[in-house]
Amino acid sequence: MSMTVRAAPSRSARIPYALALALATVCLGSARAAEAEKPLTVRIAHGGPISGPIAALGKDEENGVRMAVEELNARKLQLGGRPVLWKLEAGDDASDPGQAASLARMFCDKKVAAVVGHLQSGTTLPAARIYNDCGIPNITPAATNPAITEAGYDDTFRVIANDQAMVEALLDYAVKHLGVKRVAIVDDRTAYGQGIVKLFEAAARARDVQIVDKQYASDKSVQFESALTAIKSRKPDAIFFGGLDAQAGPMLRQMSQLGMNNIKFLGGDAQCTERLPVMAAKAAALKNVTCVVGGSSIENMPGGAAWKLRYDQRFPGQYQVYSPYAYDATMVLAQAMLRADSAKVEAYLPQLRQTRYDGVTGTIVFDSQGELVNPRVTLYGYESGERKELVLGGR
Numbered sequence: 001m002s003m004t005v006r007a008a009p010s011r012s013a014r015i016p017y018a019l020a021l022a023l024a025t026v027c028l029g030s031a032r033a034a035e036a037e038k039p040l041t042v043r044i045a046h047g048g049p050i051s052g053p054i055a056a057l058g059k060d061e062e063n064g065v066r067m068a069v070e071e072l073n074a075r076k077l078q079l080g081g082r083p084v085l086w087k088l089e090a091g092d093d094a095s096d097p098g099q100a101a102s103l104a105r106m107f108c109d110k111k112v113a114a115v116v117g118h119l120q121s122g123t124t125l126p127a128a129r130i131y132n133d134c135g136i137p138n139i140t141p142a143a144t145n146p147a148i149t150e151a152g153y154d155d156t157f158r159v160i161a162n163d164q165a166m167v168e169a170l171l172d173y174a175v176k177h178l179g180v181k182r183v184a185i186v187d188d189r190t191a192y193g194q195g196i197v198k199l200f201e202a203a204a205r206a207r208d209v210q211i212v213d214k215q216y217a218s219d220k221s222v223q224f225e226s227a228l229t230a231i232k233s234r235k236p237d238a239i240f241f242g243g244l245d246a247q248a249g250p251m252l253r254q255m256s257q258l259g260m261n262n263i264k265f266l267g268g269d270a271q272c273t274e275r276l277p278v279m280a281a282k283a284a285a286l287k288n289v290t291c292v293v294g295g296s297s298i299e300n301m302p303g304g305a306a307w308k309l310r311y312d313q314r315f316p317g318q319y320q321v322y323s324p325y326a327y328d329a330t331m332v333l334a335q336a337m338l339r340a341d342s343a344k345v346e347a348y349l350p351q352l353r354q355t356r357y358d359g360v361t362g363t364i365v366f367d368s369q370g371e372l373v374n375p376r377v378t379l380y381g382y383e384s385g386e387r388k389e390l391v392l393g394g395r
Helices: 011-037 055-074 097-110 121-134 163-178 191-206 225-233 245-257 284-288 304-314 323-340 345-353
Strands: 040-048 082-092 114-117 138-140 156-158 182-187 210-216 238-242 264-267 289-294 356-358 363-365 377-381
Touching (some): 040 097, 040 323, 055 114, 055 323, 082 097, 097 121, 114 121, 114 323, 121 138, 121 191, 163 191, 163 289, 163 377, 182 225, 191 238, 210 225, 225 245, 245 264, 323 345, 323 356
Parallel strands (some): 040 114, 138 156, 182 210
Antiparallel strands (some): 289 377
């Protein structure tokens, strides 16, 4: 019987294999360590009007998101054991529903983690549907039409009072403190205008306030003489305008030209801005404006004074209305991700629904529809020529 003897590998032959295994292990460990040290980019998008007649409002809102993102980065946070690079993905919807829809689809294609926006109800409504379809949570800091949350999307939220709460407070003040019994309405035909006018009409009927005339305008129009002349003949105590400050300003100028300086002028948050006196060229009719916004004045927000100092240092001369709400919306999204230890929607969305956040604007808790549990509103007047908070009815 023959035997074949196989020699065992020599020691010198085994060393390269052992070294190769060790080197492979070291390289794999190094790769994993490098991956763990590589920042995780979390993109939070903002959609709003950065061009057009209300670009200042849209830019102010974007500034709030940008400020939050910068502060989050300064805190050197981690998700899933990795450092986080928070990034703003900014977009312009130009106040146009079609462009807002296109922008929303672009954010979906880019797979952003979340969206803060949009500013107007007319742009938020189509955008929210698209975000829901592609599974991106979105929080509006400004759009107030109740239909936004009534659509039933479980990933749509609002951090400001809706039109229902604002209209109730405004009309209550107008009846009790301004003696308003007869009202004419001007509807700008946008989703915002139609929505708030519908709510105002229902609230007026409930209070036995007579609606003596109703006129329609365009959100692009600056000529209102014909509508105002018709309204003047009906002798109302007040005009309720469902529209933006860009149209409210010219309307107030033309009211003064028509001798309508004793008629009260009521409106919602879209006209209740610090720039309205400029838009109205401080016409005499300006002193009769009473308007309402969701939330508190910056002076009465829990963290408002200190936050406003930081904002003015970062964005001097740009403050309008909605930046603190956009800032809080961004922080609410980040908080949900941090609690979930993940920027994946399926992980952080349940945490977002359970939000309890003490922000600049107040304590944020969402109900089952994504609305604030305890919304606040504030009334303003312009009797001094500048926007001033009214004490009565403001709480």
